[in-house]
Amino acid sequence: MSILTVSNLKKSFDGESVLEDVSFTLEKGDCLAILGNSGSGKSTLLRCINLLERPDSGTILFEGENILSHSANENRLRSRINMVFQSFNLFANMSVLDNCMLAQRKVLRRSKEEARRISLENLAKVGLKEKCDALPSTLSGGQKQRVAIARSLCMNPEIILFDEPTSALDPMMVAEVCNVMSSLREEGVTMILVTHQIEFARNISSKTLFLHQGKVDLCAPTEEAFLHPSPRFAEFLKVERSL
Amino acid sequence: MNLGEDIARMLSAYWDKFLLGLAGTLILSVVGTGIGLLLGIFLALGKRLRPKKNDPLYLKIAKGAGLGLCSAYSAVVRGTPMMVQALLFKYGCMMLGVNWNNILPGIDVFNGWMVAGLIVITLNTAAYMGEVVLSGLNGVDKGQSEGARSLGLSSSQTLWSVVLPQALRNAIPTIGNEWIVNIKDSSVLNVIGVAELYFAAYNAANDSYAFMASYLIIAVIYLLLTMLSNLVLKLVGVKLEGKSIFRFRHGRRAIA
Ligand SMILES: Nc1ncnc2c1ncn2[C@@H]1O[C@H](COP(=O)(O)OP(=O)(O)OP(=O)(O)O)[C@@H](O)[C@H]1O
Ligand SMILES: [Mg+2]
Numbered sequence: 001m002s003i004l005t006v007s008n009l010k011k012s013f014d015g016e017s018v019l020e021d022v023s024f025t026l027e028k029g030d031c032l033a034i035l036g037n038s039g040s041g042k043s044t045l046l047r048c049i050n051l052l053e054r055p056d057s058g059t060i061l062f063e064g065e066n067i068l069s070h071s072a073n074e075n076r077l078r079s080r081i082n083m084v085f086q087s088f089n090l091f092a093n094m095s096v097l098d099n100c101m102l103a104q105r106k107v108l109r110r111s112k113e114e115a116r117r118i119s120l121e122n123l124a125k126v127g128l129k130e131k132c133d134a135l136p137s138t139l140s141g142g143q144k145q146r147v148a149i150a151r152s153l154c155m156n157p158e159i160i161l162f163d164e165p166t167s168a169l170d171p172m173m174v175a176e177v178c179n180v181m182s183s184l185r186e187e188g189v190t191m192i193l194v195t196h197q198i199e200f201a202r203n204i205s206s207k208t209l210f211l212h213q214g215k216v217d218l219c220a221p222t223e224e225a226f227l228h229p230s231p232r233f234a235e236f237l238k239v240e241r242s243l
Numbered sequence: 244m245n246l247g248e249d250i251a252r253m254l255s256a257y258w259d260k261f262l263l264g265l266a267g268t269l270i271l272s273v274v275g276t277g278i279g280l281l282l283g284i285f286l287a288l289g290k291r292l293r294p295k296k297n298d299p300l301y302l303k304i305a306k307g308a309g310l311g312l313c314s315a316y317s318a319v320v321r322g323t324p325m326m327v328q329a330l331l332f333k334y335g336c337m338m339l340g341v342n343w344n345n346i347l348p349g350i351d352v353f354n355g356w357m358v359a360g361l362i363v364i365t366l367n368t369a370a371y372m373g374e375v376v377l378s379g380l381n382g383v384d385k386g387q388s389e390g391a392r393s394l395g396l397s398s399s400q401t402l403w404s405v406v407l408p409q410a411l412r413n414a415i416p417t418i419g420n421e422w423i424v425n426i427k428d429s430s431v432l433n434v435i436g437v438a439e440l441y442f443a444a445y446n447a448a449n450d451s452y453a454f455m456a457s458y459l460i461i462a463v464i465y466l467l468l469t470m471l472s473n474l475v476l477k478l479v480g481v482k483l484e485g486k487s488i489f490r491f492r493h494g495r496r497a498i499a
Contacts, residue, residue: 050393054297079395089390093408102404103394148390155394 001064003028003190004049004159009058011044018044019055020214026159026207031185032192033201033222036211037236042194045211046161049192050083063158079107082152086164088144090136090151096123097132100151108155115154122150126180142173146180153184160184162193166200178204198240202226210236249456257447257457264443265464267357271429271439275364276372276422282365283372284407289313290377313373320370326431329363333435343435360437364429368421375417379410415483419476423469440464 004026011019018041026032034042047053049060051067051074060067067077091099100119104110110118123129126146136144145165152160162181166174178200184191185204195201201208201222208225210218210233218230229237254261292310294303320328336343336359343355383406391401411418430441440461448457 052389052392075392075395075397077395078393083393085386085390085393087386089386089393091387091390091405092384093405093412103391103396106400106404107395151394 002026002061003030003063005059005061006049007059007061009045009048009055009060011041011048011053011055018214019048022058022211022214022216024209024216024219026190026192028158028190029188030190030207031205032207032209033205034192034194034209034211035196035198035201035233035236040211041214042211043163046083046163046192046194049159050081050161051078052083075107079103079155080157081159081161082155082157083161083163084145084148084152084165086167088136088141088148088168090144090147092136095133095135096128096139096147099136099147100154103151104154118154119150122153123147125153125183126150127176140173141169142176145169145173145177149177149180149184158190160189160191162191162195164194164196166195166197196240198237212236246456246459249453250460253447253451253453253456253460256451257443260443260447261440261460261464264438264440264461265468267437267439267442268426268429268468270357271360271364271432271437272422272425274361275368275425275429276418278365279368279421280372280376280418282369283374283376286313286317286369286373287376287380288402290317290373291380317370317373320367321374324431325363325367325428326434328367329360329432329435329437332359332363354438356436357438359435360429360432360439363432363435364425368425371421372418375414375421376410379414379417380406382413383409412483415480416476419472419479422476423472426468426472427465 002025006025007023009019009022010017022041022045024032034045036042044053048055055068058068062077062081065072067074090096091102094102097116097119100123101112101115104115104118105112108115120129120132123132126149128143128146128150131139131143131147136147139147149160149165165181166177169177174197178197181191181193182204193201193205205222208218208220208222209216210225210230212232217232218225225233226237289309290313292306292313294306294310298306333343343359346355346358387405387409388398388401391405392398396404429437429439432439433442433445436442444457444461448454451457
């Protein structure tokens with residue numbers, strides 16, 4: 001059984017259709033890259049999966065359960081499908097360690113000691129254990145994003161959704177975040193990645209989905225998608241690579 | 244008669260009364276501001292209620308009622324002078340058969356009217372604090388709550404752990420301003436016989452006919468008090484902010 005099955009997802013804002021009949025599946029251990037022009041609905045799609053937006057219609061099956069049904073426990077589901085944002089969204093009023101501990105304590109009800117141990121483990125994994133007492137405002141962009149990834153890892157999520165995790169970073173810092181994501185991939189973390197970094201997406205992903213004006217234009221294993229692109233995807237690649 | 248002599252005479256004859264008045268003013272401003280802030284938080288939350296499309300009917304009604312009540316309270320209290328509110332409170336209580344004279348009678352400043360005054364200044368401050376907290380909440384970046392929600396925190400956990408602390412932190416200068424306004428504005432509570440600083444001066448002046456001296460004395464005390472409060476608030480600000488120093492507006496309410 002697929003870990004995530006999205007079918008016929010529709011979403012519009014003020015009558016303006018943003019997602020039209022989006023369907024795809026994700027297997028455990030997959031890395032799905034979602035590519036598309038600005039405004040094609042990539043963020044909206046991730047936000048629907050994280051339940052930050054409610055789709056107008058369609059289903060999202062997560063381990064066989066429809067997460068859009070009214071009986072679904074939204075908060076519990078969000079803790080299992082995390083999201084990492086372009087703007088980091090670290091809690092400004094807390095240290096790095098407390099950022100990592102908060103949801104573990106409140107949502108997973110872990111003890112203080114356990115939450116602390118797991119936080120430090122994951123901060124070490126992203127190379128920031130020594131920053132645990134720092135406030136987010138004192139970190140560089142790359143460090144902030146690595147903390148955000150560690151914070152998500154602490155929840156042991158089944159899927160991590162990355163929405164342009166490197167777009168707000170200086171070129172110098174892009175690599176450090178990409179390296180962290182590559183190592184997660186090697187560990188078999190299931191993820192969906194929205195990015196404008198075509199080559200990184202090609203290297204890291206097992207599957208590629210190309211969104212065009214809210215519709216799935218192409219969804220295929222990455223190698224195949226890049227070797228035999230649809231006309232629109234080929235055009236997109238040409239433009240993106242020329243930038 | 245010489246004003247300097249008058250002042251010296253008043254201070255030696257009525258120092259204990261002035262001191263008690265000062266205590267009254269401090270209690271009114273500290274308690275009024277503190278509890279007012281607490282109530283203001285709930286008022287602000289009430290004003291943020293929004294019935295949603297998917298809410299069941301009873302929730303829509305409850306949210307709408309909460310929103311309406313909080314907005315009305317805030318508008319009425321901020322739209323009328325505290326002096327009038329105090330009088331309405333006093334005579335309203337009397338109509339209901341509650342006479343604050345008989346509650347806690349006799350212990351000088353700390354009599355029933357002080358309790359009535361505390362209630363009035365607290366309820367009045369709550370309305371202003373509601374606005375302060377509301378703008379603080381609206382000033383917190385939306386990403387902060389999305390970050391929390393995306394990890395599975397409920398909306399109330401997100402509010403209390405992430406959003407509200409930041410809102411209050413940003414509102415400290417305005418909250419401090421409300422406190423200083425309360426130090427001065429508590430003087431209007433003399434209309435219902437609350438024994439604060441102005442009330443002490445009024446009685447001393449009528450007792451001795453040294454009007455100018457009495458009111459000069461409390462003017463200086465008020466000034467010292469607000470300057471001292473400003474200093475305290477600045478130190479708090481410096482401690483929180485590192486080096487930048489907050490500025491406080493004098494006189495009017497920061498939010499009308
Ligand atoms: N909350 C909202 N209210 C109204 N319109 C919205 C909202 N969120 C997104 N949109 C619109 O939906 C469309 C798709 O937006 P979305 O953010 O999903 O695009 P995207 O593919 O992530 O773009 P980008 O690459 O620039 O991040 C845009 O036209 C946007 O203006
Ligand atoms: Mg986007």
